[in-house]
Amino acid sequence: MHTENISLWSLTGYYALFIxxxxxxxxxxxxxxxxxxxxxxxxxxxxxxxxFYLQIVFKLNNPWIxxxxxxxxxxxxxxxxxxxxxxxxxxxxxxxxxxxxxGTAIPLLAxxxxxxxxxxxxxxxxxxxIGGMILGNCLRADIIGIRSFYESLKKQENVFFHALSQxxxxxxxxxPYLRHACQAALxxxxxxxxxxxxxxxxxxxxxxxxxxxxxxxxxxxxxxxxIAIFTGTAITVILAILISxxxxxxxxxxxxxxxxxx
Amino acid sequence: MTETIGTVPAIExxxxxxxxxxxxxxxxxxxxxxxxxxxxVTGDSGLGKSTLLRCLLxxxxxxxxxxxxxxxxxxxxxxxxxxxxxxxxxxxxELGQGVLEDWFKAPFSFRANAGLKKNFDRLxxxxxxxxxxxxxxxxxxxxxxxxxxxxxxxxxxxxxxxxIFLLDEPTSALDSRNGKRVLEFLFGIPDASILxxxxxxxxxxxxxxxxxxxxxxxxxxx
Numbered sequence: 001m002h003t004e005n006i007s008l009w010s011l012t013g014y015y016a017l018f019i020x021x022x023x024x025x026x027x028x029x030x031x032x033x034x035x036x037x038x039x040x041x042x043x044x045x046x047x048x049x050x051x052f053y054l055q056i057v058f059k060l061n062n063p064w065i066x067x068x069x070x071x072x073x074x075x076x077x078x079x080x081x082x083x084x085x086x087x088x089x090x091x092x093x094x095x096x097x098x099x100x101x102x103g104t105a106i107p108l109l110a111x112x113x114x115x116x117x118x119x120x121x122x123x124x125x126x127x128x129x130i131g132g133m134i135l136g137n138c139l140r141a142d143i144i145g146i147r148s149f150y151e152s153l154k155k156q157e158n159v160f161f162h163a164l165s166q167x168x169x170x171x172x173x174x175x176p177y178l179r180h181a182c183q184a185a186l187x188x189x190x191x192x193x194x195x196x197x198x199x200x201x202x203x204x205x206x207x208x209x210x211x212x213x214x215x216x217x218x219x220x221x222x223x224x225x226x227i228a229i230f231t232g233t234a235i236t237v238i239l240a241i242l243i244s245x246x247x248x249x250x251x252x253x254x255x256x257x258x259x260x261x262x
Numbered sequence: 263m264t265e266t267i268g269t270v271p272a273i274e275x276x277x278x279x280x281x282x283x284x285x286x287x288x289x290x291x292x293x294x295x296x297x298x299x300x301x302x303v304t305g306d307s308g309l310g311k312s313t314l315l316r317c318l319l320x321x322x323x324x325x326x327x328x329x330x331x332x333x334x335x336x337x338x339x340x341x342x343x344x345x346x347x348x349x350x351x352x353x354x355x356e357l358g359q360g361v362l363e364d365w366f367k368a369p370f371s372f373r374a375n376a377g378l379k380k381n382f383d384r385l386x387x388x389x390x391x392x393x394x395x396x397x398x399x400x401x402x403x404x405x406x407x408x409x410x411x412x413x414x415x416x417x418x419x420x421x422x423x424x425x426i427f428l429l430d431e432p433t434s435a436l437d438s439r440n441g442k443r444v445l446e447f448l449f450g451i452p453d454a455s456i457l458x459x460x461x462x463x464x465x466x467x468x469x470x471x472x473x474x475x476x477x478x479x480x481x482x483x484x
Contacts, residue, residue, distance in 0.1 A: 158352065166369040
């Protein structure tokens with residue numbers, strides 16, 4: 001088995017399918033045509049750029065270059081979280097970086113090392129796609145978790161104050177919000193795990209099958225990646241919130257408005 | 263009035279100034295609350311009465327001046343210990359989510375209150391005194407009435423065995439019979455120091471001293 005290549009002309013022709021969603025938007029006057037056009041252009045350029053770059057990275061397969069590639073992905077994810085959560089860059093960039101590195105590195109290294117038993121832990125063929133999948137999910141979970149934590153705290157500020165007035169230390173008073181935030185961040189992955197294979201064939205499994213492997217191998221990869229994603233998101237969310245608490249409260253234990261952009 | 267000479271004041275506020283978005287809310291306010299004394303602060307709305315209580319808990323930081331609780335200056339380091347000396351009953355207590363019984367239990371899980379767990383046995387007695395039915399314990403806190411929430415907050419303050427009570431209109435949601443019962447109980451605790459904010463005339467009559475806040479930062483004691 002091998003993967004059938006797609007010619008550039010065929011792919012360009014495939015863009016014609018966009019006529020359907022764009023036609024629907026025009027017909028229903030859905031005001032996201034400009035945004036969608038920009039997203040399609042970005043998708044095309046970003047993926048072309050990544051494709052060219054990855055060709056070089058895969059050809060060289062140098063552990064340092066692969067690590068650098070992962071580091072760039074982590075920094076981009078870090079900036080997206082800080083922006084997506086309305087946090088002050090200078091205060092949060094480092095704490096969230098630590099959380100992302102922890103959440104990505106632990107399941108990734110366990111995947112490539114003890115599970116796949118690859119002699120080179122930073123083998124491009126494995127660390128880049130698997131690292132990317134874990135990181136992408138960590139990014140989504142962090143945004144959900146951090147936003148949920150600070151939004152519920154702001155919404156229930158008086159409940160939080162009451163806990164402080166009853167003698168709670170900061171970690172005790174923030175515990176209910178941490179619990180709520182972790183639950184919100186983990187639930188999408190829990191729901192995915194519960195329905196995986198029934199509702200849709202997941203991305204990694206599809207990729208492995210397209211790559212020429214038999215379905216049983218693909219399933220084993222999919223199970224492993226789900227474990228990696230769930231573990232990674234749990235690590236990153238709890239680390240992100242716990243580390244960010246130090247930057248977002250005043251020494252009196254009050255949420256510091258200067259920690260947020262809005 | 264309680265004899266206080268020679269003892270450390272429960273609360274001492276020295277010349278605090280609080281500004282919110284350029285507007286002066288408390289203007290160089292000073293007062294002392296002696297140990298065991300019951301003081302009511304009154305005055306029109308918007309004169310910073312609630313802010314005063316929030317300053318004592320470190321929820322609002324004065325731009326100028328200093329605050330002492332039982333002789334200890336309120337600082338970022340001391341605030342965590344000083345809060346354990348205070349019982350705060352807000353005007354409209356927000357209890358969050360969950361059933362009332364769990365809400366009563368929650369503060370006893372904090373390390374600072376670990377030694378007070380036995381006080382939880384007093385809950386049925388206090389609920390009866392404050393006319394709260396035991397069936398309420400299994401009720402979702404968000405469904406409680408304002409008066410029930412206020413009494414629940416007062417009961418927790420008593421269970422935590424604090425010596426200094428900061429009460430922000432604690433009877434505003436209670437009917438006159440329940441309000442009177444609550445006030446007589448609180449003001450009858452001999453060693454409790456009470457700093458209350460209220461318009462309630464029943465309250466003013468029970469106080470050792472009434473401080474009237476005026477808009478210019480002046481105070482009149484009665």
